[in-house]
Amino acid sequence: MSKIIEIYTDGACSGNPGAGGWGALLHWNGHEKELSGGEIETTNNRMEMMAVIKALETLKKTSCVKIYTDSKYVLQGATEWLEGWKARGWKTAGKKPVKNQDLWQRIDSLVQIHDVKFYWVKGHNGHPENERADALATGAIPK
8 A cells, every 4th residue: 555545525415405416636646636426316414425435436456545524424424433333233322223324334345445544624614625625516516
């Protein structure tokens, strides 16, 4: 795992639920790639998760990855809650089904492939890469 890839992700929704978009900005070895997409009926949390999933799915080799997100849901889900959910058969501590289980399972499988660290950044606070990820996400919301 030689290269470090920095990924900035964001999700956006017009209504929640409603039409949504996701965006990701990847940086590695002086290179940059933008990714985005959208769905007609979704939630903000699902779009935040899709940004992470789509960015990790584009990686061709096992990599050391730093993911920067303004979503505490994504950060805490990936770093605090995921292992417990799996141990309880995809149930919360309150024995309810985990919301967005399909996407959490995709994230779980992808973080097994790569050495992934998650970092939180304050959204809409002038952080240049986060602002770009936000612009990609809002620009991808289906009209």
